[in-house]
Amino acid sequence: MAHADAAFSLMVDEKKTNLSERIWMHASTKSATKSFSAKEARDWVKTPIEEVNPALHLLVAQGYIRQAQAKPNKTGRPAGPRYIVNEAAFPQNGGTKKP
Secondary structure (H helix, E strand, O other), rough: HHHHHHHHHHHHHHHHHHHHOOOOOOHHHHHOOOEHEEEEEEHHOOOHHHHHHHHHHHHOOOOOEEOOOOOOOOOOOOOOOOOEOOOHHOOOOOOOOOO
């Protein structure tokens, strides 16, 4: 049973890693302002937000993106999280383009 748990854990980690790479591919090439929302990331990879959030957290942990400070809304629902692309992650700035 421990082997099955370990194998399942690796599959989940691999899926999260692959998803984070797909998100990074879009964020590093398509975002003219170099910021994007979690909803935009979800739309790029056509994956439920419940699976996108862990991939976004992985990109934050690796330093490819950071979560932007939320601006308070005067009315309506609070805005969802926004992320800013780390320019230092690009090859011309000494980084790598692949997480």
